[in-house]
Amino acid sequence: MKPLISIVLFVVLILNVLFKPAYSAGPIRYLNGPIMSGPIPLYIVYYGNQWHSFNQKLIESFLNGVSGTSYWDIAKEYTGFVDESHTKAGKVTGPVKVAKSLNLNATHGVNLNRQNLFTIINNQIHNGRFPEDDKGIYFVLTSKEVAYGDSELVFCEESDRGMCGYHFSFPASGGKKKLKYSFVGDPGHCPATCIRALIDPSLNSRIVRTPNGDTLDSMISVISHELFETVTNPLVNINNAWLDSDGFENADKCQPYFQPLQNKNGASYNLKIGSNLFLVQQIWNPRTQRCELSDGKNPPL
């Protein structure tokens, strides 16, 4: 069917930039789809057998603190309908908070596909560990041994289907609500492709070392990428909100850029939350129509 094919192509077009960070400088536009407003609870599945609690704590410290930063203020510049029936206008607000996280051994094996992700999330809803919440985002984060691939998307592959993470939605049990989810794999599964591979090469040489290790920092930057895209374009596969004319979402447009960098004890970072340092990519601001790390401030490129 033609519509299905065009949706598939469209999604691939958006996601393949993960391996083709060609800069898309055109303005981002509002296409009438819903955005996510109000508090955004996150439900995290740490899938796989090689998770370390230190890494999980750092990921959660990022996710629990990010909406209090001027980095998040960029997300707050996104306006639009806040409901799927297009009756109420508003803007992205947050706060973002980890409502629940859990560990899951590799019960569905170490080669996941999209159907596995639906099953993993639905199982947690059916057994009462997670609520069914269309105001929240379900993250499935995998550990190093876990691969992902289906006909549309392949974790770590350097091709048009390749990705280091993606976001999508699927119908909740009643069929009407849409649940938003994101997959992010461990960049240690393919260091050559998903660890800092997308950073502007001129910048890469200036990063002495990352604050928490290349693998974890790269994963947190991809998580941030997917978070900003999900809140500003949650129904990517159904009813788009914010995209540019090349089909790029707000994080796709800024993927190679991390400036301005600061330095502490030989580590390069660009965001501080509490006492934790992070190195995250810039996000496109719809008000200023450029990549930024802090709302309204133009970083030196």
Ligand SMILES: [Zn+2]
């Ligand atoms: Zn993206």
